[in-house]
């Protein structure tokens with residue numbers, strides 16, 4: 001497998017072509033941003049942690065019938081993935097109120113929700129990834145109605161699996177963001193990462209935050225929290 005030119009650089013990852021048109025290499029970075037790039041920094045060791053954690057969780061999800069873009073881990077920061085076209089949607093699930101939901105709706109952080117909330121944002125940095133819903137997504141041709149229902153069904157199944165998985169590790173899965181892509185043969189698969197950058201993880205016993213809110217809110221012990229989450233996932 002030959003790593004060819006970079007085709008994309010995001011806030012936390014770089015994507016490279018390979019000599020196989022159906023495969024990409026994704027390289028995870030230590031760079032961290034918050035507030036759509038308003039706050040910038042680095043979290044030492046984050047690239048390695050997020051790559052390893054995503055690979056472990058994706059393998060577990062695959063074993064439970066969720067199709068993902070992951071082929072295999074290549075190195076500490078790199079993974080080999082199926083080439084996909086990402087739907088321009090941030091798919092968010094909330095089990096407990098926190099973050100932007102608490103601010104927008106006036107519900108205190110920590111309020112347990114009666115049902116999980118399936119939330120969508122349109123990936124558009126110029127407009128700060130605005131909140132939309134499934135009708136917007138279809139009307140704006142971000143996906144078809146059928147793709148939307150597949151995405152929703154997969155997302156709620158992923159939430160059930162992840163909630164139970166993290167609970168076993170003493171972690172309350174408060175909320176998370178995932179993305180989906182379409183492979184060259186038209187299959188919808190889970191893509192992007194599942195890590196402390198993209199989830200809120202609260203220790204079940206102490207309520208301690210083990211995720212990027214420590215960076216967003218200048219709480220300190222950021223690297224330690226990321227390390228602790230990798231330890232809980234990989235044992």
Ligand code: TMP
Nearest residue numbers: 098099100101175176177197198199200
């Ligand atoms: P929010 O409360 O700021 O809307 O975030 C909800 C969840 O989504 C939280 O776990 C963090 C994650 N998230 C991302 O991964 N990327 C983003 O750009 C945003 C806004 C949130």
